[in-house]
Amino acid sequence: MHSFFKHWLAAGAIAALALPTWAADATLAKIQSSGQLTIGYRLDAAPLSYAGEGGKPVGYAVELCQQLAARIQSQLKLPALQLHYVPVTIAERFDRIADGKIQLECADSTNTKARRERVAFGLTYYYAGARMLVRANDTRQQLAQMGQARVAVINGSTGQQVSERQPGLTLVTVASTEEGAKAVAQGRADAFVSDDISLIDQARLLKGTVKVVGARLSVEPLAPLVSKYAPDFQNLVNQAMKDLYRDGTARQIYKKWFEQPLPGRGYSLDLPPDMLLNDTFRRPDGFVTDWTVL
Template sequence: MHPLSMRALAGALATALALPALAADPTLSKIQSSGTLTIGYRKDASPLSYVDASGQPIGYAIDLCQQLAARIQSQLKLPTLQIQYVPVTMAERFDRIAEGKIQLECADTTNSKARRDLVGFGLTYYYAGARMMVRKDDTREQLSQMANARIAVITGSTGKTVAERLKGATLVAVPNTDEGAKAVADGRADAFVSDDISLIDQARMLKGAVKVVGPRMSVEPLAPIVPKNAPDFQHLVAQAMKDMYRDGTARQVYRKWFEHPLPVREYSLDLPPDRLLSDTFRRPDTFVTDWTVL
């Protein structure tokens, strides 16, 4: 090769190597250039993601993602990183990620194989399970006993997938967890199938009008959503979450939201981490115990 060509190639290579290694990822490029991380949250997914009296997002997932944002800022060596919060519904969360309108969704989304075809996920931060809510005087405790019942479900939820396995029941679509619980309490539905953590919280709010019954009917690894075609950002999120688990930050955040009185709610759920989550905190890994119906 001609000496000039060699020098030109070497110069081009040096220039390429001098560029930030993470800039090839469009999601990271956007975060770096804007100095902003846009986080989607849910208003109705307590204790993971809800709002305080002033309408500001709070919750276990929100706290973890704030910690995550601080570590992303440090890794990218950004002088500041603003967090912009965008409310999303259960039905639109995946579209908002795919459209680039949010870079993270921090709520109660289950990591499943079908969903990994659409989006990426961070590490699991809670293991839920589908259970059933009924009125306080209802003696039925199993989904199999609800063959001719009206069952409230949220469109696009894994709870709906679980309830669909029961033949003969009438599914009643509700927009969110609050409405599903109210539908049972008001007699518009006989049962509501959803993540147990959300049902337990709603039962506490409704002060004995409803109850959560039966065993878990699924394994639901809940995790933050990230864009699918953003490998560098996914790696950054995964590494930051591993560090949070190893240094005890995640366990401290968990204790605040599950073992102490909840902000706004003023009661404690008194739920220590189960064995799956305890193991994840001790030995964090990108491997996921996949969503499955039990």
């Protein structure tokens, strides 16, 4: 081979190696070219993700993702990164990630093996557990005591999966956490099974008409959603999350949303991080304590 062509090929190989590792990632390429990151959030998943004053997206997961966005902007060396928020439901969140309508979902999605067939997850930012919401005068404490009761569930939720394992129940599908809690308060359902953190918030909002009972029925690692086909973007998200955990930023954000009065709510949930989350904050890595029914 002529020496000219040898030098030309060598120079091309070196140039290829010098390209950013995210050049082949379509999600990152879209973020770079548009200067925009589209974030999905839930309207009623307080304190993780909900509509605050004026409909503005707020919450623990939302603020964590805002911090992630700032670090992603820095890593990509973008002069600016505009954040665009899109409300998503439990039923449509995976489709919105898959079809590219959103690049990141910051809410209360549980990382499960089955879901990892469709989407990818960032690091865990909260450990929830399915529990039961009942009326204040109900003496039942466990799902096994509900007999043939009407139990509200959100279609496609892990609360639905937990409830389906209990024979005899009549499941009542609701569209949202708020609707499920009100169904119990108004007598249209006898119980509502969902993430305990959302139920605790709804019980506070409904001022003593309902209560959260029983032990956790599951262990549910909640994490941001990203596309399964954007491994470089996922790695960027995971590294940014590790940095947030290690420098204490995530713990301060947690304190704001779980141990102080909630913005727009006027009450505090008074929930310090549990052992699993404390360990995640101290030693962040990609390992996930998989979703399990207790």
